[in-house]
Amino acid sequence: MTSNARNVAIVGAGPVGSLMAVYCANRGWNVHIYESRPDMRLPENKAKIQNRSINLALSVRGLTALKGTGLALDELIMKSGLPMRGRMLHIGREGNLVSQNYGVHGECINSVDRAKLNEDLITAAEALSNVKITFDHALKRADLDKGTLELQNKITKEIVKAEADLIIGCDGAYSSVRNSLMRHVRMDFGQEYIPHGYCELSIPAKVGADGQPEFAMDPEHLHIWPRHKFMMIALPNPDKSFTVTLFMPFVNFEMIHNEGDLLNFFDEYFTDAVTLMGKDLLVKEYFKNPKGSLVMIRANPYHYKDRCIILGDAAHSMVPFYGQGMNCGFEDVRILDSLFSEFNVKPTKQGDADKSLELALQAYTDRRAKDLKAICELALNNYIEMRHDVTSPVYIMRRSIESW
Ligand code: FAD
Numbered sequence: 501m502t503s504n505a506r507n508v509a510i511v512g513a514g515p516v517g518s519l520m521a522v523y524c525a526n527r528g529w530n531v532h533i534y535e536s537r538p539d540m541r542l543p544e545n546k547a548k549i550q551n552r553s554i555n556l557a558l559s560v561r562g563l564t565a566l567k568g569t570g571l572a573l574d575e576l577i578m579k580s581g582l583p584m585r586g587r588m589l590h591i592g593r594e595g596n597l598v599s600q601n602y603g604v605h606g607e608c609i610n611s612v613d614r615a616k617l618n619e620d621l622i623t624a625a626e627a628l629s630n631v632k633i634t635f636d637h638a639l640k641r642a643d644l645d646k647g648t649l650e651l652q653n654k655i656t657k658e659i660v661k662a663e664a665d666l667i668i669g670c671d672g673a674y675s676s677v678r679n680s681l682m683r684h685v686r687m688d689f690g691q692e693y694i695p696h697g698y699c700e701l702s703i704p705a706k707v708g709a710d711g712q713p714e715f716a717m718d719p720e721h722l723h724i725w726p727r728h729k730f731m732m733i734a735l736p737n738p739d740k741s742f743t744v745t746l747f748m749p750f751v752n753f754e755m756i757h758n759e760g761d762l763l764n765f766f767d768e769y770f771t772d773a774v775t776l777m778g779k780d781l782l783v784k785e786y787f788k789n790p791k792g793s794l795v796m797i798r799a800n801p802y803h804y805k806d807r808c809i810i811l812g813d814a815a816h817s818m819v820p821f822y823g824q825g826m827n828c829g830f831e832d833v834r835i836l837d838s839l840f841s842e843f844n845v846k847p848t849k850q851g852d853a854d855k856s857l858e859l860a861l862q863a864y865t866d867r868r869a870k871d872l873k874a875i876c877e878l879a880l881n882n883y884i885e886m887r888h889d890v891t892s893p894v895y896i897m898r899r900s901i902e903s904w
Contacts, residue, residue, distance in 0.1 A: 505530045505630070506849045509649055509664035511639045511677050512536075515614075516812030516829035517670030518621035522569045523837045524668075525628040528847035532662065533625065534651055536638035536671075541619045549615075552792060554700060554743040555735050557584070557609040557722065557823035558617070565830035568837070573624055577617055582736045583608035588721035589890055595772030599721060600890070609722070609823060611735040642667055642680040644807045665849050666857065667808045670829075673797050675814035681804055690798045694819060694880075696730070697791045698747045703776045705740035713740040716776045724886055727769050731887035734773075744773070747821075747887070753791050759783050794819045796876060800869050803861035806854040811836065816872045821886055822879035832868070839863050 506529045510517045513535035521531045538545040558581060566574040585608045586601040602608065625631045636654040649662045669677025681687065705713035717723055719736035730748035737743060756762050762783060766774045774782060797817035803809040812829030843860040850856065 504848050506666065506847060507532070507664045508666045508668060509534065509662060510668045510670055511649075511675075512669070512671035512812075512814070513618075513622055513625075513633060513635075514670060514672060514812065515618050515621060515826050516833060517668070518618065518625045519565065519569070519573075519830055520668055520670055520811060520833045520836075521625040521631050521633075522571065522573070522621070522628065523833055525625070525630045526569065527837075527840065527845075529630065531625075531628075531631045532664070533631065533633045534637045534639060534649070534662070535633065535635050536654060537635065538654075539622075539633075539635045540615060541622065546615075550790070551614050551618075553614055553745065553820070555611050555737055556614050556617075556820075556826060557735065558612045559609045559823065559827045560607075561824065562827035562830040563610075565834040568834050569624075571624060573621070576620055576624070577612060578610060580616060580738050581610035581612045582719055582738065583610050584722045584735070585720050586722075587890070588718060588723045590723060590725045590770075590772060591891060593768070593771050595725070595770070599718075611722075611737070613737065639671065639676040642677060642808070644680060644684050644804050647807060665854075666806065669808065669810035669814045670812050671814050673795050673813045673817035675810060677808065678799060678810050678814050681808055681810060684804045684808075685801055688798070688800045690796075692796045694794050694796070695749050695751070696747055696883075697750050697753060697793050698745050698820075699753070699786060699791050700789050701744040701746060701777060701782060701785045703734060703742040703744055703773070704778070704781065715740050715742070717742065724890065725770050725773060726887045726891050728888045728891070731883075732770055732773065733886070744777070747883070750791070750793075756786075762786055796880070798873070798876065801865040802868065803865050806858035806861060809836070809861050809864065816876055818876040818879040819883060820879070821883040822875065824875055824879060828872070828875050835868060836860075836864050839867075 508524050508529050508531050510521050510533045513533045517533060521533050524531045537549055540549050563574045566577060585606060586599050589598040591598055626633055637651040638654055640650045640652055642649045647664050651660045653660055669675050671677055703716050706716045708714035723734040725732040732744060732746045734742040734744040756765060795817055796819060799815050802815050811832040818825050839860040843856045845856050845860050
């Protein structure tokens with residue numbers, strides 16, 4: 501740690517907090533990350549940590565921010581990423597296949613393992629000499645004027661105090677930093693649950709002619725079973741399996757009470773998928789795996805003076821249908837960093853009120869709000885596109901003409 505440098509506390513070592521730590525460390529700042537969960541990289545903790553999805557789609561928006569660290573983190577993450585060049589629609593009961601490319605120049609989104617991505621980013625941050633990570637410490641409250649944080653050690657339950665010149669909240673949709681920020685600014689805030697939830701399932705690898713595992717479906721596509729009021733999607737994994745996510749209104753989940761209900765439902769709507777999943781695995785996973793809820797968060801402003809800012813899901817949790825929640829959080833980091841440069845924010849703390857830092861944070865709120873509002877709306881609208889619009893004959897015709 502550098503003695504004279506600005507001290508930054510980042511709350512949350514999720515994807516966004518870990519990436520922000522690397523960017524701040526690159527500026528020569530002293531970074532301390534506080535994470536409420538245990539270290540997810542340790543084998544004994546893996547089972548304890550429940551992630552929201554097994555894999556997720558990493559797009560050029562996210563890759564650009566990873567590349568911006570100068571540490572080739574985009575290449576590191578993409579070593580195990582699987583490019584998906586389009587959607588594969590499974591239309592009707594029989595699952596007739598229709599491919600729709602994402603772009604005419606071979607543009608892709610990439611399926612990546614969420615846990616591995618997060619672990620790689622934590623390791624990249626921790627490798628920097630001016631970054632320290634404290635796991636098992638949950639922020640309870642922060643006094644933004646004093647720059648103090650109160651954290652609870654999750655193991656001993658004791659309350660620990662810490663100090664920072666700048667507090668960056670990357671602590672997800674139910675952010676404690678945001679709660680503290682609300683006490684200091686007139687924050688417009690909204691939280692909305694959509695009536696749909698999700699359940700993760702899987703399609704295992706099949707055994708190929710040579711006895712080796714093979715993908716059971718085309719791995720260069722994000723597979724979608726659009727069923728108008730609900731849908732199922734599948735993304736490929738490096739071990740040749742697919743992670744499948746069923747998105748559906750909670751009332752429909754609640755109508756499935758037993759194995760018979762489940763198999764009847766899948767036979768009616770996802771006949772081709774049942775064959776690939778195998779009935780036993782489907783039943784086991786459906787009844788074992790949680791049914792997750794989907795929350796949208798909107799907040800404004802995102803900052804307080806030169807003292808605090810919230811990024812990622814803490815500022816703008818969105819529904820996952822555009823595959824942009826984390827990508828957009830990564831973009832938050834890249835844009836905030838570019839504003840630090842634009843406003844010539846120094847590596848050392850500049851007195852009690854740091855005007856250039858305050859201007860940079862203010863510019864972030866002013867310039868970012870419109871884009872964040874737009875992407876949250878696009879994400880919600882894309883659910884209707886994915887589960888319904890893609891099946892319309894006009895849509896299919898238009899997409900096939902566009903991809904010629
Ligand atoms: P989080 O991932 O929520 O991380 C927050 C971290 O803060 C966690 O480690 C948490 O333990 C910690 N924390 C929380 N509270 C405290 C506290 N009080 N003190 C200390 N630490 C704390 N996005 C995409 O870009 N592409 C996709 O394909 C995609 N698919 C998705 C699929 C599903 C089903 C869901 C639900 C989401 C999906 N997302 C996707 C969205 C993506 O998961 C989020 O946008 C992303 O995880 C946000 O990262 P984050 O670091 O801001 O927050």
